[in-house]
Amino acid sequence: MNIQEIAAEIQSRWNNEIKLSTIAGTLECRCHREHLVPLCGWLFNRLNCHFAGLTAEELPDRWNLDYLFTPAGESGIIRINTAAPLKERNFPSISIAVHAADWHEREAEDLFGLTFEGHPRLGDFILHDDAWQEGVEPMRENFSAADVLSGRNPKPDWRPRRILKAPGAFIMPVGPVFSGEAESVHFQLETIGEEVLRAFPRLFFKYRGVEKLAEGRSVDNGLLLAERFAGSTAFSHALAFSMAIEKLSGEEVPPRAEVLRVFMAELERLRHHLGVIEGICSSTGLAVGTGQCAILEEEALRISGALTGHRYLFGLCIPGGLSRDFDKTALKSAAERATDIVRRMNSIEKLLINTSSFLDRLEEVGAVTEKQAHDFGLAGPVARASGYSCDTRKQLPYGAYRNFDFDSPHEREGDGYARLRLFFAEVRESGRIMEQAAEKLPPGKTAVPCNPDAGTAISTAETPRGATWHRIRIGTDGKIKRYRLITPSFANWHGFHIAAENFAFQDFPIILATFGLSVAENDR
């Protein structure tokens, strides 16, 4: 069903009780709280729409909640909007029907103090209960981001939630400081010995309050946050941020900049995926494979550094275009070097899939089904490895992607090996896209000045880990009023535990590595 059909169906089902409007491919449905659960459940379960995320917002007079869906296999965005007076804090929870909304509701509960009625599990999410007292609601308007909170009074008798009821069951704690140079996250592995029955990640050790910090900042300073909250995918997030600002300013980005952006985004994807493949090799203890992939990763970083000045493409993407221009020959040679990397990666892949000791540890490990991918709203390569298609570059083509010939690879099995194959396939596609971009680079400017008007804009971009959604509201003073970051890692961490059930302890790093997760991107 495409957007129009969905709109018609909603109209007939809900008897005009839901106000609909379609603006630029976005179907907006304004509904009362009581229609929220049936409407969202219908979209999610009957139409198999993808749930992208929830944005809560405190406006001067009301709470404003936006639920974002994308229709299955069709282009377009469905935005369900509901509002309530500020003194009312109770909203119905859609998580029972739309499981993908689970963490979004928990986040809003934790940071805004909203209550989602019917949600089976609220509290102790972003602000850890063993570190903060109840009643801290940092995303509220009256809470200042400059305040350094004092007077902590955490619950002294905090206990981790355990679901494994078995004689002799215990929790194997992992982290937050663990492994060699892992990102900070804590895992509770519930086990009765070597076999782990369930691995539950406790996140937000790295919560830096980016969404709150952005409030009141200028667009330029907001960009710094967008770029640097998840440095390994900086360009994609800066791109999504810039696109939202561009929407508000009404400026057209010059075609040269659009093509360059595609080039850079794919360079970032290539580099990121090589890092993930390296991580998978090292999680299985394959030293030579790890070293070989690490060489490629470093070379991709050097290409980025030599070409743009920064190894992680910081400071490159700005609203209106790019901060600098590139020489076509330099771009071409960079694309050639990237192709060389792909070629060498292919030979490593051949070696890897002929190494049975390596494959044995990946096959049938950490499997996720397509239905689970949908139900948890998984994103990016993790979802695509289970056959769940969710590539924004294809579904909501942005920038110059429309003009490129590329595939969005898919796998079916959803296990660790499928994810590995997918990462390889995507690197190859990225190489192809970069070649095309270097080839068809149009002449012209690389940036236009960009001054956003007040208002709200949503943009989405396919980061290496999957789709990100940036929703920005600019106030009349030109400052950011609300900045909502929906990241692919947030969705994939939510679904991580389905892959991490009933496994042997030594498989844990492997499952983790094949998910290619970022804690920084999740924790914000």
Added chain:
Amino acid sequence: MSRWVIKGIRTGIVTTRYPEKKEETPGTSPGLPEQVTGIAPENRETESRCPTGALSREKNRLNLRQERCIHCFRCSRGTENPIPWKNGFEWAEIRNPEAVVPASLRHSLHIRVVDAGDCGACLNEIKLLNNPYYNMHRLGFFITPTPRQADILLVAGPVAEHMKTPLLKAYEAMPAPKRVMAVGACALNGGVFGPGFVTGSGVADILPVDIEIPGCPPPPLAILHGLCLIAGQLKNEPNAATGTRKGEK
């Protein structure tokens, strides 16, 4: 397996010769803005573009506080008076000279990395120290999973509120003498995040920092330089071999 061995041998040695030889391969470092003189005192456009206050004015001279710079390129791109850029990476500065490792022990140092809220870039660069290109093992640096055996606590990130306790615990678990190395702009002064309601303004807030490595993120070579400094393998002086000069403070 043998094919892997052959593959490894075929690849040959890619490792940098730094610190014996200078390393100038393009793309190994983002570099830093250079100190410039001769800018009219009333022309404050460039410095006002700097979002972190890394550029400070002294009459007609524009100084760089390298620990604040986040390589946003705003002072060099899209402006009338772009600041010249200089390559290099030897930015590390020792804060506590007593922390330098005595000669007998400088070729075996164990490092516990703590991610105190970094964005993933610093951590990736730290991970790359094990990369064949940099291979810090050849200099006797090893990453250890437990702080119990660590000589150096390497901290990245602005110290997010939730990471304070783990960071302190890791520090306490280290055997004396403890050395703390702050890596990246965030760890030095909070970067673009801190200080805020859940972020500090760097590691120095809660731990005595012995050596600082500026950069956002500092490239592997910059971290390696810092490690060599704290290990006493390099002197904190302009390095004759590389010809680069450490930043002014």
Added chain:
Amino acid sequence: MPGIETLLIGTLSLYTAGIAAAFLLPKEKTPVLPALFGGTGSLLLLFTGIKSFLPPETFHAALWTVPGIGTLTVSIDTLSAFFLVVTAIAAIPASVFAATRLKQTRWQHPEVAAALYLGLLISLTIVIIASHVFLFLIAWESMSIIIYLLISSDNNERPGYLMLSIGEAGTLAITAAFLLLSANTGSLSFAIIKTGAASLGPGVQWAVFLLVFFGFSVKGGLIPLNFWMPGAYTAAPAAFIPLIAGATLNMALYGIIRVTGSLLPIPHAGPGIIMLIVGSATALIGILYATIEDDFKTLLAHSSIENAGIIIAALGAGSVFLAKGHLAAASIAFAAALYHLLNHSVFKTLLFMGAGAVEDKTGTRSLDRMGGLLKHMPWTGLFVLIGALSIAAMPPFNGFVSEWLTLQALLRSVELSSPGIKLAFVAAGVGLTLTAGLAVTCFVRAFAMGFLGMSRSDSASAAKETGKPALLSMAGLAVFCLALGILPTYVIPALNKTIRPLTGASATTALVPGFFRPQGKLPEAFVNDFHKLGAQIGKNSMPGRGLAVLHRGGTKNPVVFAMSTFYMFITLIILLGLTAGLVRLFAGRRRKIRQPRWDGGVRKLLPEMTYTATGFAHPVRVIFESILRPKVVERKDTIAEHFRVTIRQKRNEIHLIDRMVLNPLDSAAHRIARTLAKMHNGRINTYAGYALLALIVFLAIASII
């Protein structure tokens, strides 16, 4: 020193006086009686045993004559003497311990319990010294019944019934065996049976052996007749279990040795092989179940099964050697068996006391719910540690010596010629080695999960040290553990007095060769053999003594395995002292910092984040899955498909013996009962039909004959 007779009468009258006092004194006074009368009586018993060792003559006394049965006699040979000593060593501290428990636990009838306890001591003594079938059986039976009464004083009756019923089957078999013997020798007196036994036909010998082995196996806890033991030991009150586990198990072994070793030594290898195989299998299965057990007492019960298995295996090896004429090897094996028996009594009594003290203070026997007890019960912890190290066969403690000897004895099977027997020895050796390995796992786990780490329950974190008398009795046994460990060269000559009559050879010459002594005297040829190998025997030998087991593969290539736990102990002390001294020297004046464990930086390490005993044993469970055959029941509850609420998992492990022997028997019995029930349909015609049928069958049989 007074004569044996005086001592023995003193012992028994003290016990009897205790029983009388139990019923005469007021209830509040009765709990001390076991300590007062049992303890002093057992002390006299110890002297009786030692005294009977000294002049190796048999004490013999006729009691009274019963018409139709003959003169009841008692006698103490060196075998009895050895068991008297072992019993006394366990009984003295056990009596003190029993008194402390009786005082603390609320008993409805402490006087009955105290009387039963003393009665048990009497029956134990008489079992050992009886030299007449009738007296032996009476004592044996009263021992069984008293244990049953002691166990069933709890409200859980099933273990007691199980023990009694299977025990009666055992007694029946023993009675049958003795009747067979006396029918063939014409007397119920041991002395006459012994002289007449040699002339028995092989059929009768086999029958007697099998009946006796079956009968005593029941009490001894050998497979497949040990299914009653874990339940009974767990149900037994903490006051009595040290004595039951430490002394009455030995009675079964005494019975087996008395019959197969002394009364009726069978001149072929068959019985020995059976004992070897059954013993090692028992040991392996016992320790396997002990390793995965969560209940501390049940764990110890399984470990008793294991140790009985080891002893029987060593005995079996000894009788094979004996039957094949390898007298020295047989002596080594018997020495190993008796040594281990003694050791087991000591450390098992100790461990059961520890378990009792822990249960008393924490209210739980579940290792999963303990943890961190060392902080609260340091002395109990120390003694349990010594017991655990001993039972896990760690040098320099006693378990090491006897297990080393057992394995060495098995290795001497190279001297045997029959490949079949060798194969049995290899199988047993493999089984026992695996057992030894698992025993370490088992007791590392038992101690670590009980006493180290964090307390995993409130009751564990509130535990207090147990009382002084209980600690004192544990301390005594712990000292024995060490002494028996480091002074084997003094113990073996004493054991030798028991062994020599059984094998006709001396274990001392085989095991404690002179060359460990400075003025060693060795046969010239022997020394020359070793000199060819380059060994400097008799020249630079050190003072002190060690154990050696000699293997002569051929005259040309003798191999000697030598070991001195005494030197090991000295070295250990020196090393520890040296380390401590060096630390003090170099870091003595430095500031010492104690830091908490590294926990990955979690805000607070909670007890539920540490290993449980069940978790610790899980790898063993997985490895031996094919033996344990767990039935895993898992249920996952969710809300709205994806919100996990609970995962319930239960693992049911039916004991191998229950699964393979008891349950099929049980269901067969039920089936038969059901079929029989069908026949009993209550109609008179049917019964008439049965009668007719029976008559026809009878007539048919009669006509054929």
